[in-house]
Amino acid sequence: MSGSRIYGAYALCIVSLTALALLSVSIGVAQFDLRQLFTNPADLELLLLSRGPRTLAALLTGASLAVSGVIMQLLVRNKFVEPGTTGATEAAMIGLLVVTLLAPGWPIFAKMLAACITSLIGILGFLALSRVLPPTQPLLVPLVGLIYSGVLGAGVTFVAFQTDLLQYLGTWLNGGFSGVLAGRYELLWIAGGVTIAAYFAADRFTVAGLGPTTSRALGLPYRQVMAIGVTVIAIVTSLVVVTVGLLPFIGLVVPNIVSRLMGDNLRRSLPVVAAMGAGLVLFCDILGRVIRYPYEIPAGTVFGILGGIIFLWLLLGRRRNA
Amino acid sequence: MISIEALNHAAGTTQILHDITLTIPRGGLTALIGPNGAGKSTLLNLIAAQADVQSGRISVDDLDVATTPRTQLAQRMAVVAQRSDIASRLTVGDLVEFGRWPHSKGRLTPYDRAIASHALEVFDLTNLSHRFLDEISGGQRQRAFVAMAYTQQTDWLMLDEPLNNLDIRHARGLMGELARLVREENRSIVIVLHDLNHAAAWADHVVALDAGRVAFSGAPDQVLTAEALSTLYNAPIQTHMIDGRKVILHHR
Amino acid sequence: MPNMRIVLLAVLLVIFSATFLIWGLSGRIWFILELRAVKLSALIVVGCAVGVSTVLFQTISGNRILTPSIMGFDALFILIQTMLVFMLGGFGYTQLPQLAVFGGEIAAMVLASLALFTLIHRRSRHDLQMLILVGVIFGLMFRSMASFLQRVMDPSEFAVVQGAMFASFGGIDRVELLLAGTTIMLLSVGILRWASLCDVVALGRGPAQSLGVNYNAVERRLLIVITVLVSCATALVGPITFLGLLAASLAHALMRTHRHILLLPAAAMIAAIILVAGQALFERVLGLQSTLAVVVEFAGGVLFLILLIQGKIR
Numbered sequence: 045m046s047g048s049r050i051y052g053a054y055a056l057c058i059v060s061l062t063a064l065a066l067l068s069v070s071i072g073v074a075q076f077d078l079r080q081l082f083t084n085p086a087d088l089e090l091l092l093l094s095r096g097p098r099t100l101a102a103l104l105t106g107a108s109l110a111v112s113g114v115i116m117q118l119l120v121r122n123k124f125v126e127p128g129t130t131g132a133t134e135a136a137m138i139g140l141l142v143v144t145l146l147a148p149g150w151p152i153f154a155k156m157l158a159a160c161i162t163s164l165i166g167i168l169g170f171l172a173l174s175r176v177l178p179p180t181q182p183l184l185v186p187l188v189g190l191i192y193s194g195v196l197g198a199g200v201t202f203v204a205f206q207t208d209l210l211q212y213l214g215t216w217l218n219g220g221f222s223g224v225l226a227g228r229y230e231l232l233w234i235a236g237g238v239t240i241a242a243y244f245a246a247d248r249f250t251v252a253g254l255g256p257t258t259s260r261a262l263g264l265p266y267r268q269v270m271a272i273g274v275t276v277i278a279i280v281t282s283l284v285v286v287t288v289g290l291l292p293f294i295g296l297v298v299p300n301i302v303s304r305l306m307g308d309n310l311r312r313s314l315p316v317v318a319a320m321g322a323g324l325v326l327f328c329d330i331l332g333r334v335i336r337y338p339y340e341i342p343a344g345t346v347f348g349i350l351g352g353i354i355f356l357w358l359l360l361g362r363r364r365n366a
Numbered sequence: 367m368i369s370i371e372a373l374n375h376a377a378g379t380t381q382i383l384h385d386i387t388l389t390i391p392r393g394g395l396t397a398l399i400g401p402n403g404a405g406k407s408t409l410l411n412l413i414a415a416q417a418d419v420q421s422g423r424i425s426v427d428d429l430d431v432a433t434t435p436r437t438q439l440a441q442r443m444a445v446v447a448q449r450s451d452i453a454s455r456l457t458v459g460d461l462v463e464f465g466r467w468p469h470s471k472g473r474l475t476p477y478d479r480a481i482a483s484h485a486l487e488v489f490d491l492t493n494l495s496h497r498f499l500d501e502i503s504g505g506q507r508q509r510a511f512v513a514m515a516y517t518q519q520t521d522w523l524m525l526d527e528p529l530n531n532l533d534i535r536h537a538r539g540l541m542g543e544l545a546r547l548v549r550e551e552n553r554s555i556v557i558v559l560h561d562l563n564h565a566a567a568w569a570d571h572v573v574a575l576d577a578g579r580v581a582f583s584g585a586p587d588q589v590l591t592a593e594a595l596s597t598l599y600n601a602p603i604q605t606h607m608i609d610g611r612k613v614i615l616h617h618r
Numbered sequence: 619m620p621n622m623r624i625v626l627l628a629v630l631l632v633i634f635s636a637t638f639l640i641w642g643l644s645g646r647i648w649f650i651l652e653l654r655a656v657k658l659s660a661l662i663v664v665g666c667a668v669g670v671s672t673v674l675f676q677t678i679s680g681n682r683i684l685t686p687s688i689m690g691f692d693a694l695f696i697l698i699q700t701m702l703v704f705m706l707g708g709f710g711y712t713q714l715p716q717l718a719v720f721g722g723e724i725a726a727m728v729l730a731s732l733a734l735f736t737l738i739h740r741r742s743r744h745d746l747q748m749l750i751l752v753g754v755i756f757g758l759m760f761r762s763m764a765s766f767l768q769r770v771m772d773p774s775e776f777a778v779v780q781g782a783m784f785a786s787f788g789g790i791d792r793v794e795l796l797l798a799g800t801t802i803m804l805l806s807v808g809i810l811r812w813a814s815l816c817d818v819v820a821l822g823r824g825p826a827q828s829l830g831v832n833y834n835a836v837e838r839r840l841l842i843v844i845t846v847l848v849s850c851a852t853a854l855v856g857p858i859t860f861l862g863l864l865a866a867s868l869a870h871a872l873m874r875t876h877r878h879i880l881l882l883p884a885a886a887m888i889a890a891i892i893l894v895a896g897q898a899l900f901e902r903v904l905g906l907q908s909t910l911a912v913v914v915e916f917a918g919g920v921l922f923l924i925l926l927i928q929g930k931i932r
C-alpha cells in the first residue's frame with residue numbers, strides 16, 4: 045500500500061469521524077442547534093454535560109475495543125478471537141459481581157480496579173490454555189476461547205441467579221451510552237490513553253504476531269511484549285464493561301475488515317483500526333437513538349446485529365467471487 | 367479406458383484446466399507428471415468424481431462419471447488423495463478395513479477381513495495395524511492410505527503423489543507392487559509422480575500437464591526426452607541410457 | 619472390551635435412575651413417584667438427544683470440540699422464544715396451548731437452522747473453518763437480538779423468558795415430554811441403522827466419497843436429525859451448551875473406538891447419567907432447584923478443558 049493511499053485513508057477517517065461527531069451532538073430529545081452554541085447557554089450546557097460526553101464515550105470505547113481486539117489477535121496469533129470471546133469480559137464481570145456483592149459501597153474506581161484484576165487473570169488463563177493447544181489446529185483456539193468464556197459466564201450466571209442479580213447483570217450485558225453524562229464516563233479516557241500508548245508499541249506487537257521463535261530471532265523481548273499487550277487488553281476491557289457494558293464483536297469485526305483492506309502492519313493500520321472502531325460504535329449509537337425515537341436501543345445491541353451482518357457479508361461475499 | 371473430452375475446470379474466476387481431451391489406456395500404469403500447480407490433482411479428482419465436472423465429459427470404461435452413482439463408481443475406482451486428513455482417531459487396521467465398505471457396507475465378512483489383512487502384509491503394515499494414524503510417520507500413513515485403496519479391489523486405482531514421504535525402499539516397493547498389480551491382476555493405475563526416474567522405470571504411459579493443458583502424452587521411451595522435459599519443467603534436464611535404462615538427470 | 623463398557627454404562631444408568639426414584643421416598647408415595655418418574659424421563663430423553671446430536675455433529679464436522687450449540691442453535695432457540703414472548707406478551711404466551719407453542723418452536727428451529735445451514739453451506743462450500751466462524755457469528759447475532767428484545771420488555775415478561783432460558787427439569791409439561799420424548803427416542807434408535815454409514819462419514823468428505831458415499835445427501839439428512847434432536851431437547855428444557863461436548867468426549871475416551879454403533883449409545887447414556895446424578899445431587903443433597911443446567915455448564919466446561927489439556931481429546 046503506497047504512502048499517499050495511507051494518508052488518503054487517514055484523511056477519510058478524520059473527515060467521517062468529524063461528520064459523525066457533529067451528527068451525534070445534534071441528535072436527541074432536547075432542542076439543540078450547533079449554530080447557536082455560543083449565543084445560547086442552554087445549548088452549550090447540553091453539549092458539555094450530555095451530548096459531548098456521550099459522543100466522546102462512544103468514540104473512546106470503539107477505538108479502544110478495536111485496538112485491544114487487534115492486540116489480542118496478534119498475541120494469540122489467531123484472527124478469530126477478541127476479548128469478548130476469550131473470557132476477558134466475563135472475568136471482568138466476575139470482579140464486578142464480587143465487589144457488588146461483598147462491598148456494594150465501594151466507589152466506581154475501586155470496582156473498576158477489581159474488574160481489571162480479574163480480567164487480567166482471565167486473559168492470562170486463556171493464554172495459558174491456548175499455549176497447550178496443538179498449533180496444527182488453528183480452529184481450536186477460538187473454539188476453546190468460546191468454551192472458556194462460556195465456563196466463566198456460567199459461573200457469573202450461577203452467582204447472579206442465586207443472588208437475584210440476573211437482571212442487574214443484564215444491564216451490563218447490553219452495552220450502551222444512554223446513561224453517559226459528564227462525570228460518569230471519564231474513566232474511558234484512561235482506555236483512550238492506553239490505546240495511544242499501544243500505538244507506540246505497534247511495531248513490537250506486529251513482530252510478536254510472528255510468534256515467539258521469530259520474535260526472539262529478531263531480538264524482541266517476547267514475554268515483555270506479551271505482558272504489555274495483556275495489560276492493555278485487561279485495562280480496556282474492564283473499563284468498558286464498568287462504564288458502558290458489553291459491546292461484543294467490535295474487536296473481531298473491525299480488525300478483520302482493516303486487515304483485509306491494508307494488511308497487518310500495525311504501525312500503518314492501527315490508526316485506521318481505532319478510527320473505524322470509533323466510527324462504527326458512534327454510528328451504532330446514533331442509529332440506536334433514531335430507529336425508535338424517542339426510545340433508545342443500546343449501541344452494543346445495534347452493533348451485535350449490524351457488525352454481524354457486515355462480518356458475514358465480508359466472509360461470505362468474498363467466497364462468492366473468489 | 368478413461369476418456370476425457372473437452373474438459374474445462376475453473377475455481378472462481380481462475381481457469382485451472384483448459385479444454386483437455388485425453389484417453390488413458392486400460393491395463394497399464396499411467397504416470398501423470400507436470401510442475402506444481404499444473405492441475406494434476408484437479409484432473410485426478412475430477413476423474414474420481416471428487417469434484418463436479420463443470421464442462422466436458424469424463425467416462426471410465428463405460429460409465430459417465432457425472433451420472434454414475436457413487437456406490438457403483440467406488441466399486442470400479444479407488445482414490446488416494448494428495449492430502450488425507452482424517453478427523454476420527456483410527457488405527458491403521460481400521461482404516462484399511464474401510465476399503466471394503468463399497469462392497470460390504472460395514473458388515474465385514476471373513477473374506478473382507480482376509481483381503482484387508484493381505485493388504486496390510488503387502489504394504490508392510492502388519493506390525494503397525496494396531497497403531498493410531500496420528501501415532502505413525504508420514505510415510506507409514508501414506509502407505510496405509512494406499513493399502514486402503516488397494517483393499518477396495520477395483521479395476522482402477524488413482525494415486526496422487528503416493529511416493530511423498532516414502533523412503534527409497536518403500537517407494538521402490540510400492541512402485542513394484544503397483545506394477546505387479548497391473549501385470550498379474552490386470553488392474554489399471556493412474557499415478558501422479560514427481561520422480562521422473564520412477565516414471566521412466568515403471569510407467570507404461572505418460573501424460574504431462576502444463577498450466578492446465580496436456581503438454582504431451584505417450585509411451586515413456588518416446589515422450590520423456592531431454593527437450594520435452596526441459597521445456598515442461600523450465601529447467602535443464604538431461605537423459606542418459608545406463609545399462610539399457612533411461613535415467614533422467616536434473617540435479618545440477 | 620467396548621461391548622462390556624456399554625453394558626456397564628447401562629447398569630450405571632439403571633442404578634442412578636432407581637436411586638433417583640426411591641431415595642428419600644416418604645409421604646404420598648405414588649404421587650411423588652409419578653412426579654419423579656416424569657422428571658427422570660425428561661432427564662433421560664434430554665441426555666439422549668444431547669449425546670446423540672453432539673456425536674453426530676462432530677462426525678459431520680470432523681471436529682471433536684464442536685457442538686450444535688456452539689454453532690448458534692441455543693441462541694436461535696432463545697431468540698425464537700423471546701420473540702414469541704415479545705409478540706404475544708408474557709401473559710399471552712403462558713395462555714397459549716403448550717402443545718402449539720412446543721410444536722411451533724420445534725418447527726421454527728428446524729426451518730431456521732436448515733435455512734441458515736443451506737445458506738452458509740452454499741456460500742462457504744466445504745470450508746469448515748468458515749462454516750464454524752459463520753455459525754459463531756450467527757450465534758452472537760441472535761444473542762444480541764434476543765437481549766435487545768429482553769431489554770425492551772417489562773420485568774414480568776422477562777421472568778417468563780428467563781424461565782425458558784435456563785434449562786429447568788422442574789416444570790416439565792407432560793404433553794411436551796411425551797411428544798419430544800417420543801421423537802427423540804425414535805430418532806436416536808433409528809439412527810443406529812446408519813451407524814456404519816456414520817463411521818465412513820467420519821473419515822471426511824474425500825475418503826467417504828471415494829468409498830462410494832453420497833456425502834452431501836447423507837450430510838443433509840444427518841443435519842435434519844441433529845436439528846430435530848436439539849430442537850426437541852431445547853424446547854423441553856432450554857439450551858444446554860457443554861453437556862454434549864462433555865458426553866461426546868467421554869464417550870470417545872471411554873469407548874476408544876470409531877464405531878458409531880457403540881459411540882452413539884455410549885454418549886447418550888453418559889449424558890443421561892450426568893443429568894440424573896446431577897439432579898439427584900442437586901435436589902436431595904444440596905436442596906437447590908432450578909439451576910442444574912448452569913452447574914452442568916460450568917462443571918462440564920471445566921472438565922472438558924482439562925481433558926483437552928491432558929490431550930485426551932484430539
Ligand SMILES: Nc1ncnc2c1ncn2[C@@H]1O[C@H](COP(=O)(O)OP(=O)(O)O)[C@@H](O)[C@H]1O
Pocket residue numbers: 377378380382400401402403404405406407408409
Ligand atoms: N480452491 C482453489 N481455488 C483457486 N485455485 C485453486 C484451487 N485449488 C487449486 N487451485 C489452483 O489450481 C491449479 C492446479 O492445482 P492442482 O491441481 O492442485 O495442481 P497440481 O496437483 O498439479 O500441483 C493451481 O494453480 C492452484 O493454485
Ligand SMILES: [Mg+2]
Pocket residue numbers: 406407408448526
Ligand atoms: Mg497436486
